[in-house]
Amino acid sequence: MSEKERFKPYVAAYLVLVKNGRVLLLRRFNTGYQDGNYSLVAGHLDGGETTKQCIIREASEEAGIVVRPEDLEVVHTMHRLAPDREYFDFYLRAEKWTGDITNMEPDKCDELKWCQIDDLPSNVLPAVKLALGNINNNVHYSEFGWA
Numbered sequence: 001m002s003e004k005e006r007f008k009p010y011v012a013a014y015l016v017l018v019k020n021g022r023v024l025l026l027r028r029f030n031t032g033y034q035d036g037n038y039s040l041v042a043g044h045l046d047g048g049e050t051t052k053q054c055i056i057r058e059a060s061e062e063a064g065i066v067v068r069p070e071d072l073e074v075v076h077t078m079h080r081l082a083p084d085r086e087y088f089d090f091y092l093r094a095e096k097w098t099g100d101i102t103n104m105e106p107d108k109c110d111e112l113k114w115c116q117i118d119d120l121p122s123n124v125l126p127a128v129k130l131a132l133g134n135i136n137n138n139v140h141y142s143e144f145g146w147a
Contacts, residue, residue: 010085011045011088012089013042014040014055014128015040015055015067015094016040017067017094018117019114023040023116025039025113026041026063026109026113027110029111030107030110037123038120038121038123038128039124039125040128041055041058041063042058051074053069055067055072056068056072059097063102063103063112064099064101064102064103065100072093075091075092075093076090076091076135077141078131079146081144091135130142
């Protein structure tokens with residue numbers, strides 16, 4: 001890497017939507033990545049948007065709901081090493097939203113499901129499972145995928 005060329009990590013945002021102590025999970029389907037496993041409403045930052053703007057966009061695109069910036073709280077940050085790239089993941093919790101939760105991407109998700117945050121299905125993406133466990137234990141930072 002030259003002196004002028006700097007490392008550029010990927011950035012993703014995850015929505016920890018909470019209702020009565022349960023978190024909304026979605027099961028990946030037909031994406032080519034971790035299909036059949038649960039994750040959260042999430043997405044990559046597109047550039048030119050804040051982390052809150054990203055997760056507000058993703059909440060609308062994936063779950064058909066509106067989340068306001070003032071109702072979002074960053075509850076966890078993860079530095080994650082994936083096989084082909086390095087990520088900084090931001091987990092934002094919301095307990096308020098408007099609209100009915102709807103699977104807006106049935107070509108990418110075959111189930112939306114409320115689960116107890118301390119009793120998650122075994123097939124939650126490992127990094128997401130670690131983050132949710134840390135959130136439940138009030139741990140604000142973790143690393144995943146590093147040897």
